[in-house]
Amino acid sequence: MKKLRKISFITMLCMGTAGFANANCVQDDASAGWTGSLTFHCTEDTDLVKNPISFKVSNGIKVSSMWGLPGNSQFTQDGDTISVTVKKWWPDEAYVAQAGQYYTLSFSPNTNNFAISGFSINSQDGGQEASKATIKINLPQKPQFIGTSKANVIIYKDGVKVAEMKDTAWGSSQSFEAEGNVGYTISVPALDNATGSATPSNFTTTGGQTQEVNIQYTAPQVDYKGNITIVASTPDSTTKTPSFNLTDEQGNIIKQGNLNFTSPINLADIPTNANGRQYQLTVDGYAENGFNYTAKPVSVVVKNTETTEAKVEYTKEAMPTEKVSVEVKGIPSGKSSTLTLRSDSGKTITSELNADGLSSIDVPKDGENWAITASSFDGYKVAVSPANFTANQNAQNITITFTEQQKSTQDEFITGYWENWKPAQQPQSTDMGNPAHYSTDVAPYTHVVYSFLTLAKNPNPDNPSNTTWDGSAIYESMTAGDVIKFMKQYPEGTANWERTDNWMRVRVDALIKATHDNNGKFIWAIGGWSDLQQTISTNQVDKLVSMIVDLLKVSGDGVDFDWEHLHQLADGSKNPNAQQQTAALAEVLLKLRQALDKAGLQDKQIGYTTRFNAFMADSKQYGFPGFNSDGEGLAIDNWLKAHGSSLNNVVDFVNIMAYDVGPEYMPNGQTWNMNIYKNVLSTFGAHVDSSKVVLGFEPGGQAAGGQWEGMTVDKQAIDYVANNGYGGSMFWAINQPPYNSTENTGLNSDKLAKYSQDKFSNN
Known part of the structure; x- marks a missing residue:
């Protein structure tokens, strides 16, 4: 009976269709290292969906990303075999490798010690059978924590169960005939609550050879x-x-x-x-x-x-008290303001201000730091001096001054981020190298922010690397290449194949031209969620500044710093290098402004994009639960002031990311409303000129469980920004299709940007 069962296992393992090589495509070169690459050409036009690219890597390496082919590359890894299909970026159809053209595919391995072999471009029909192999399953001696049960081992090929090993004696082995050069997976179900595992659990067989698999069990943990x-x-x-x-x-x-x-x-x-x-x-x-x-x-x-x-x-x-004398100046007749004093420990004292003059408030003389804010009203700006004090004196004087808000002479910001991995939402041309492809999308915006340039050669949105910049280059994230080389100015008549990563370069050139034809500014964004969590070391500041200046000499109207992990890492924990990280960004902002001015590039703009709590020392005082990222902007501003400058002196705009926050982290347990917007704007306006403060929206599906507040609330917020002298509105993102929602974020952004145009032009 056991002999008959083994024969049935062999039959199941040998079922399936073998792959065949397409002799029309040839490997020309291959190199291994921290970046792997493989160059090939085809003698006939070849569909790279029907005919996937296949090659092998040794040493058990894992590939995390792939780029370089002129299309949307999708890859899978089965053991040591990599399979790649390529589609056009737009429309959604297969990419055809042109006969006689050379292509280079690049990828990121997890180690630099490996070899590349077995290149082929596989057709999905025709061919010859692969040679046979053997899979040998080795069971351990019965662990003490397992009772009378026996092991169960399941073998899968391409996700399909092809064999199962049961009722086999502990400490014995069993062999199965299998196909050669095929990927298999070994699954070991739990036994008496003990966890089973196989080593290796995933592998590709080699014709004529035996793949041994060892089975282990881990004792169940007691949950106290x-x-x-x-x-x-x-x-x-x-x-x-x-x-x-x-x-x-x-x-x-x-x-x-x-x-x-x-x-x-x-x-x-x-x-x-x-x-x-x-x-x-x-x-x-x-x-x-x-x-x-x-x-x-x-x-x-x-x-x-x-x-x-x-x-x-x-x-x-x-407790003893400290007398706080409050002098009010310039409050208009019929208006009232709420004065709020908040201590670091959460104590709050409020008082209504409705006329000029002197009044007093007693606060506990407990050595705590107290922050002072006063609400404003449409058309007026409020200044509080000092904005905070330590309750360790007998008396404290505060002056609250209201001044009528004068409209800034600076143009308002209607800023949109451009996701470089997506096409336009409203293309007027199917050619992504034609400015018309982008013209309708960018029409309502004064600033188009290209997202992203990165410090990481291969940024990872699922698990951002918790490391520091390698110092080699600022990378264009779609090509993983040095952006300065990428944007090199070529002599007129230079052939496309001579231009570095021309497949992407033509898109960037077209987007820049569409932006400039619309009298807009093209801004490079550096960073993003997927970039390095430890950005740069202190001794890399000068190198980074020099590279940015060199880039802006050849392309772009400015840069926007979007470093998202300065104080809070991607997993929500506190960055142990928080002080160094904010100091590094502050030093970059200061030295970049100085270097641009010295180079005669005073017109190049510098932006700082940050979260809504950047100027809240403790966001719990505003109804939030508190975040490790609280006060990042304060830390940067304090560093700059300690070095003879300020954030206001070195940046042209500050974008507020008022989105991607789940209801459980919001003061009202839901999402954004006007009271929260006003509080956030006031904290920014206390440290940066209001005309530089730009309120950000994501009108659709959001990350981190965030819920869009809706078109009506967004328009109310834009009205408030326009009527109170703030810089403008910002949108993520111009070309973002529906995401985590049926709402089309890009088209909603277009509507709100046009609404912003109308409101700002009328103020």
Whole structure:
């Protein structure tokens, strides 16, 4: 019976169709290193969808990205075999390799030690059978943590189950006949809650050889968990709900939330171990009616399946006060403003201002830093001096000055980002090298921002590299090439094949011409989510500045810095190099402005694109839950002021990314509204001229669970920007089709950009 079963396994493994080489295409060159490349040509026109490119790489390397072919390359890797199909960027149809033309395919491996072999361009029909191979499955001795069960091993070919190994003695082996040069996957189901695995689990067989596979099992982990009940008490009745943090012995936050003085807080499923694990519960203090209320940290031991009570007991202590004298100037008759004082710990004091004159407020003299803001109203700008103070003196003087907002003489910004990996939304030509392809899309915009130039040679949107720039070049992200070489000025009459990456260069040239024909500015964006998380080291500042100046000498009207991981990494954790990273960007901004001015390029613009909380020292004070990225703009501005300048002096515009924020991170638990927009704009306007502050929108599907606030709210926000002297509006992105939504973001951006044109021209 076992012999008959083995014969059926062999039959299943040998089923399938073998591939065939197309003799009309020939490999001309191949090179391995940190970038792999392969050059070939075909003697006949060859459809690269029906006839995929195939080659092998040795040493078990993994390929992460591929580029260089004049189309949309899609690749799969099965063991050591890479298969590539190529479509046109637009329209959606196969790319045909032209007879006699040489093509170079480049790719990124995870190591530089490998070889390239077995090039072919495979047809999907005809050919000869591949040679046979053997797969040998080796079982381990029975682990102690497994009972009477026996192993189950499943073999797949191209995702289809072709054989299964059952009821085989522990410590034995079994061999199966297979096709040569074919990819297989070995799956090991769990056994008695133990995890099974195979080494290797994915491989390509070699004709005439045996591929050995070793099976292992990992003991199941015991999941110990317990519960905590927090019972909080305070001497006096209050509506305050101080926040709490539960941390483990390494200081990691396990749970956080807010206390309730009228009912217990239950924390479930706290990780522990067989002997119990110790945690520390810390709580915020609060101030009320001239008293400080504080509670000491509580140590809690959590035991498996048990509930431990943590008693939090507040005590109160009277505090001295500091008298804050407030002088109001220029408030118009019939208008009122809300003065808000917020301490770093969350204490808030508000007062209504409705006339010029002096008034006073008492604040606790507790050594805390207090931030001061005053709301404005349409047509007026408010200045607060000083904008913050430390409550460690007997008295503090504050002046609030209202001035009628004068319209800036600077043109407003209607800024749109251009995704370089997508075609136009409203093309007037199918030729992406023709300016008409882009003209309708860019028509409503004063600034078109090319996205992206990167510090990473191969940016990764799924897992941005947590490394620093290699210093070799600023890379054009579609070609992975040096952008300065990419934008080189060629003598008239230079043949297309002599121009570096001409397939992409013609698109950029056409986009620039369409922008300039529309009297717009073409701005290079450097960075983006997928770029390096550690940007540049301090000793690379001068090199980067020099490269940007060289680029702007030959192409572009400016640069926009979009470095998204300065303080908060892609996984949400704090960047351990936060201080160095913001200082590096600040130094780049300062030295770039100086270098451009020295080179006679005073007209080249510098932009800084950042998140909405860049000028919030603690976004919790504005209703957000708080982010590691809080205060990035403040850190940059403070560095520049310490070096004799300011952010306002070195940039021409500051874009606010007011999108890509999930409802759970928004003050109203939903999405953006006018109160939040006004708060955010006021924090930027307190540090940068309002005429340079540009409010950003993404009118459609968003990343990170963000939800579009809708066309009506966006128009209200644009009205507010236009009526209060702010710089303008920005959109991600001009040519973005529907994404995470049925809404067409690019077409919605077009409508709002045209609405911005109308509003700004009438103000």
